[in-house]
Each structure stands twice: as structure tokens, then as C-alpha cells.
Amino acid sequence: MSKPDLLVFMSDEHTPGFSSYEGGPARTPNMEKLCENGTSFAAAYTSCPLCVPARISMLMGKLPTKTGVFSNDGAIPETSATFLHSLVAAGYETVLIGRMMFVGTNQRHGFTKRLVGDMSPVTWNRPMQKLKAERGVTQSGFADPWCLNVAGGGDSPVMEYDKDVVRAALAYLGQDHEKPQCIVVGVYAPHFPYIAPVENYLYHKERMKVPDSFRNVPEYLNPVLMERVLDVPEEVMIRARAAYFGLIENCDANLGLVRDAFNQYLERNNREGVFTYLSDHGDQAGERKIFGKETHFETAARIPFIVAGKGIKKGLKINTPVSIMDLGPTLCELAGTNPPPVQDGRSLVPELTGNENDKDRAVLCEAINTVIPGFSEAMLEKYAAKIKELTSLMPHSVENSTIPGFEKILSRHILRTGGNPDEIGLQTVVSRMVRKGKYKYITYIGYEEYDLLFDLSGDPEEKYNIAAQHPDIVQEMKEIARKDWDPETVVQNHQNYLTNIALVKRWEREAGGDDSERWSKNPERARVMPKVI
Template sequence: MSQSKPNILIIMVDQLAPAFLPVHGFDLVKAPNIMGLAERGVVFDSAYCNSPLCSPSRAVFMSGQLPSRSGVYDNAAEFRADIPTWAHYLRRAGYRTVLSGKMHFCGPDQLHGFEERLTTDIYPADYGWTPDWDHPQERPSWYHNMSSVTDAGLCVRTNQLDFDDEVVFAAERALYEHVRSPDKRPFCMVASLTHPHDPYAITQDYWDLYRDEEIPLPRHVVPVEELDPHSQRLRHVCDMDKAEITDQHIRNARHAYFGAISYVDANVGKLLKALEATGLDKETIILFTGDHGEMLGERGLWYKMSWFEGSARVPLIISAPQLYRPHRVAASVSLVDILPTLVDMAEPGAAAELAGIDGASLVPHCREEGGHDEVRGEYLAEGAVAPLLMLRRGDFKFVYSPADPDQLYDLAADPAELTNLAAEPAHAEIVAAFRKEIETRWNLAAIDADVRASQRRRRVVDDALNSGKATSWDFQPFRDASKQYMRNTIDLDDLEAMARYPRVRP
């Protein structure tokens, strides 16, 4: 790279399970642009979210802090303005920080270090979606139900298409504006799409990329009575037991989901084309990832909210062939590692000085100089009745909650997680070691009390703020029309010359 600090483009998607990408061996799905990134980049084959739900996962991604540290427990928990994010660190290091699309910030601060935000968010910023651990049997009416599956299929337009079309257009335009701008700072831009998140609906052109008869049904469906307690609670929270789901419903949902992945891929292609057309590709690191996965009917479950692989795994590719040799990383890493990674990329060595974070830089992995092999996760939202923790190290994944039986899976021998080894005498020492680690690292009673107290406070505040005149926290994008297109504040020839790229004259 010719400039001293690289540009960074982060492309983030929503609810994309890596098991359905050709990058990870699912060749049915057509995603040539994502595949191209993988062929030129570092592919993390065992990357996880740290909380399998949108807002807490994204807060981890931004802050490098687990939910119990940041307080972002669920989709309606405030992300405090005094928590430094990588956008703060990079902006302080001389970067122009830009967000186009979804980040699901809850609370009055809708920037969290971003200098510019180009679109509003698709999800609300208030406390209306606060869970209630005090009344676990009361299903929240605002939460997922199975209509996304029973209504799956073709569409002409959806909320998601409106949103993502705007996100990508704004991001493309910002890239063109950056290269024409007198601002010579490096940029870190996020283009964050909401696809392939449910509801499962896609347009004819992407639907027609797949034939109905080639859509596979889930490989493993566990009888309801054999599910673990948390999975049974998720079925209640999402009203799964009240809906009759046919094989055709499942095929329609998967068909639309695969089409949505191809839609995402086409938009990745638009951003890559803009980088190439402007010459910015030579100076830009591209990071492709997601916030959590999608069960898509596996085990009889849908959506996310559990620590099973379909829900917890995320795609993660870092493409910078001018810096890192393309290769694959087998070690387990997670979104909590993104903040120190970006800080390290912007200012080599600076990540070592960070305090109050729970992640570690991925740059050693990118440079093939070793790196960590550990994931810690916390789920503190809908469907849980107590903290639900996950540890992944080596071949093993351990899931623990004071409310439920332990779960231990050997993912090398049992990638589908069909055999819980936690109660087997042969694995007693491993379980004991994981339990000891949890006792040392977490104060579960304190976390439980904090989560419940936060939920109670937010319900009071939400009730109050919805009485009388409501004031929204949702981000309102603004563009200054006085500085767009043809205006008399600049000579016409100069204006046209400034707006044209490449420049035809000084």
C-alpha cells in the first residue's frame, strides 16, 4: 500500500450462517463475489458471534466488550455513549469513520464514534423490545413468530429491500465522494445490510437462481421432547409449537434465504466495483462478516438465540492480498476481536495498549504468526431465564446456565452437535475444568441481578416515554442540498471539474 494507513471497508450482513456459503463448502448457493474475497483473503473457518442476537452482537463488534461488561444485554438495551468503540479509536487516529446501514444502536447516541452516518437504521432505537425475565411464560407479542416461514416466498418489494438498496447506494456514493474530496484522510466505512435476515422473501430474479427441487431440507430435526430446555423455551418465545410447518414451507423459506444471499453477494459486487473503479482497492482492507447465524430449520429451530453452530457462527473474511497471503484459519475467534484488530491495522502495535476489552487482535492470524484459539459468549436476552454462557476452545464447545443442564460437544467428532457429552464419565474432567473457568471469570448471580434490574428500569422508562408526546431516538440522516449538484456558490466549470472523476483538469 502506498499510503501510510490503509482504508478499511467493512461489509456486514445480518443473520447469515456461514454453513450456507460456498466459501464453506455449500456449493448450491451462488455467491461469486464473496467467494472472490475468500480466494484473495484470510478466511476464518471457526468465527463466532459473542451473543447470538442483533443489538448485543453488534455492540460487541463495536466495543470489544462482552454484554456483561457493556450492559447491552438484548435488542432494547442502551449502548452507553461513554464506551469507546473502534470508530472512536480510528477517528482519533486520523480516520474518517462512516456508517451506511444497520447497527442497531439503542439509546440517544446514534453515532458511537462515527463521523458520518448516511442512512437511518431499519430497527428502532428505543426500549420497546425489552425482554422480561420475571415472567418467562409470557410470550412477547413483538417478537419473532413463524409467519416468516409460513409466508416465505416471492415478493416485489419488502422493507429489507428498500433499506439495503439505500444502504448500498449511499455507500457507493460515499466512496465516489471520498475519492473526489479534498479530505485525504484514510477512511473506515461500514456498509451494513439487513439481508438475509427473515422474513424470507426475495424477488423473482434471485428466486430463479435456484430450483425448488434442489433446495435441501434440514439434515437433523430433533424431536421437541428431546430438545434441551433453552431450545424448548425458544420454541415458546417464537411461537413455533402453534404453527403447522410443512416441508414446502421449509423449502420456500430456504429458497428465499439462498436468493437473499445471492442478493447480498450482488451488492458486495457493487461495492467492490466502486473500489476498483476509483483505484481505492489498492489501498483498502476489506472485512466481510455478520452479526450472528440462522438455524433455518436445523434441529427444528429457526432464527438465532442459541449457541448451536447455525445460530452462533458468523462469516469472517479479511481480504488484503497486498498485506496478507490468502489462507484459512482453523482457530476459533469471534466478533469481540474486531476492535483490537482494526486498531492494530490502523496503528500497528496500538492494540497492546488497549484496556477494558475482552478481545484480542486477529492480525497475528492474518500474518500467519500464531494467534489465540478461544471464544467466550454470553446470551442474556429472550428465551433465557438466567445467563447462558458458551466457551469454545480446541475441539470442544461448553454451554452453561445455572437454570439448565450442562452441554458439551466435541465439534471435531460431532459437528452437528447431536451428542451431549457433559454427563459422560469420560469427559468429567473437561466439564469440571470448564465449570471452574466459568466460576472464575463470571459472577453469574451479579449478572443475573443486573440484567433483571436493567429490564425493569427500561420497562418503566418505555411506558413513560410512550405517554404523551413521543420523542424519537431513531437516527435522522441529513444531506445539505445547498452543496449538491449545480449551485451558484461555485463557478460552473470548477464545480463540474471537481465532481468529475478522474479529473480532466486541476
């Protein structure tokens, strides 16, 4: 029996609830069709709401606590196998086309071919001058909160990169290949910069509704989450959100092109295959006045996960919680092989074939954030010189900002993310989310008085914290969150990891980093402010 060809289309930062296939405003006809032709997981979660930790966790099938990676500086050790290594051992050609965010000299980690490199820096030291030259003013949009400064309709490096990735994918699928294929097509959208095609942007800007949580920020937010709240005008949120919805639509169009080419490849070669779509995490997009990821709310932690193809049930929606870490075990079982040992994820083949077998499953998501306890605006004045120094080291800028008070917002963010912990009292906080059945529990260690419990069956927007009304459920979820998990050890390991990374950065500056595989072909037209705001 021949092994099925596997294609994984992976986006970055896609919140499924904003998409039409889940009743949202962003028009996603190709994702709708994929759901009709396959099985969708309505309660799929990332293992960490941040790009690199989530992707490494997905590839290794292990929680960030076990990979040791909680930041975007993380890398997979050379001797750690990913599910791609298992597929290679089973006779597969493993091909990466586009984004995966590998950092360091190894840009493969189990892939036998790579056709388009990452647009993100592939070295630990960011090549700031190169990035600014290649991306122009749009470089400011590649991180939050800078991303709010360049929101609108126009061209951007993200869309240019994704065009290149899709072109390469279509060309590869236009060729014939002897071995069974596992192809991962990684696009950047809908990750900010919040710049979408003009038509898509205007469509959503004209129809945009201000979310209730933007106007009425919930009182249940703890100090860690309050540090993420950005007090910006509604117009700023509308621009960012409209562009984000437009980027989801752009991603959907690219998914449709790749899926059509994959189906043609299968038909031309008389083969069978499985197509999977997922993302690494979502985007708050202004919900609760927070933008970007790094929260455990549905907008950041829940991900799209849709599978269609050989032997997969059509039109089936699974509500049991599943994890991004399930991808590897699932693909390996479909390929007739085993993933690397000691997996936190599990195969979803039973669900995909109509035999759901673990309805009581609990899935975890975890993160590490920083907070400045007792922050006051006087600290911005006290550390003004330090903030200026840190700003000069970053590849972003705040030039020509029209957002009221944006410089103050930015200064606080820079101090929190780059300041000396001992000097300013910066606190590292580890958090965990548990999703089981209809309930979701969120806890930040050291801030347990703010523990959250939501009943997602009746409160999908997470408006009402019911922890006080259900202490028995909170206790059950807390026990799940704490099982075989020591928060103090996690924080210490993370701090040790950051110390190691600092040493590696110093070495790399002396030895010279190799960023020759990084995508750097952004055209002039995608280096300017959006045409329409």
C-alpha cells in the first residue's frame, strides 16, 4: 500500500473565530471548502501563544516546559528529532517551503529540502541595518506595539514574501517526484504588519464594529495582562483590525492556490494525499485593548486545525480539545510510522476517521511573560536614558507616529521587555491554560487571586470569570495545570536559557552570523507606508 502524500499549509497568527468558516467577518471560502471536504477541530490550541516556542513544540511534540523554549530566540538542539526525521526514516521527502522561524546554522531540522528561506532573522543577532534597508518604514510593523503605527491598505513585505512562497510551492507541485512527499508551506500572513490589500482593507474598515471588550476592558485582567493593554483611539484599532481581517483573506486565497495545485499533483501522479491547515497561534486584534499574541484568551491561544484527504471524514467538526502538538503524531500515523519518543501530543487519526476516543481530554498551553510590579509613569522619566539606549538597539522605530501618547506606550514596552530585571524590579511570570470539556482555566503564578475560569459553551467571548462560583472545578483544573510541573524550576530554566542565548549572541557577533538563507527580496513598493489608512 502506497504512503499518502502530506501537505501542511501553515500560517502565522491566525485567529479562527474571525474567519467566515466559523461565522466571522473575514471571507475565507477556501477554508470553508476545506471544512466541507474534511474534519475541523473547533477547540484546537497552541502550546504557547508565541511563534518560535509554538513551532518548536509542534515539531518536537513536546510542551515548551520540556523543549526549554519560551522565547523567539529559541532553537532545536541538533540531536533532538522532530516528526520530520521520523518521516524521512519512513521513506519520505520532507520539503519546507517558506516560514518556520528556525534560528541558527541549522535551517532544516528534519527537512531534506528547503526552497524558500525565512523572512525573519535566522541569526540570534538581528541584522538591523539590513532589515531597515530591505523593509523601509514597514519594518516598524513587525513587532507590537510598533505594528499599530503602520496599519492600513497597501503592499507589504509579508504579502511579497507569501507570493514567493506560493510561487515556489506551485512550481514544486508542478514537478513529479518519486518519493512520497511531506511538504510544509509556511506563509507569514496574517501576522502583522497590519497592512492588507487595499480592497480587502477598505471592505472591512467600512464595516468594522468596535468589539465591546475594547470599549469596556474586563476588570478581571491581572497586572501581567494590564501591561499589554494599549490605550489607543478606536480609529487605530479599526485600522489594525481591518487590515488583519484582510490579511486572513489573503492567506485564504493562497491556501486555495496551494490546495488546488496539490490536488492536481495527486491526480496527475495517481496518488492519494492529506492536506492540513493550521496556524501557530492567534492575534488579539484589539480585543481587551490588546494586540498581538502572548495571552491565553481564545483570540490568541486557539488555532485553526483542518484536515482533508484520504480516509478523512468529510464535514465533521470535532469539539473535543486538541493541541498543535498533535500534528506530528497524526502525520506519522497516516504515514505508517512512529513519531520520536516521549510525545505530549497524540495522533488524531481516530477523530479524523470518525472514532473520537478521548472526550475528557485536557490540553495545556503555557507561556512566560514579564511585568514591572508597581509601575508608575515616573519610571519612564527615571529610566529615560536606558529607554533611549534600548531603542537604538532595536530594528523598529516610532518615527512620524500619529497615535496620541504612542511614545509613552512604546517606552513602557521597551522598559518591560529590555530593561535590567535587577535594576527595575522586572518580574518573570509563568502561566498555564487548561482546556477541558466546556471549561477553560487560566492561571498566572504569583497572581493566583486573578485565576480565570470560563464556560466556553455559553460564553465563547470569555466575558465572565466564573472562578468564584465554581471552586471545585477550579481545584480540578489547578491540579491538572500543576501535575508534574514546578513553576519555579520552569522560570529558573528559562533564565538560564536566556543567559546561554546571551553568550551565543556574543559568540555570533565575534564569529559572524550566516544569514545567507534569509529571504531578502522585498521590492521597493513594499517599503513604504500604506497607501490607504
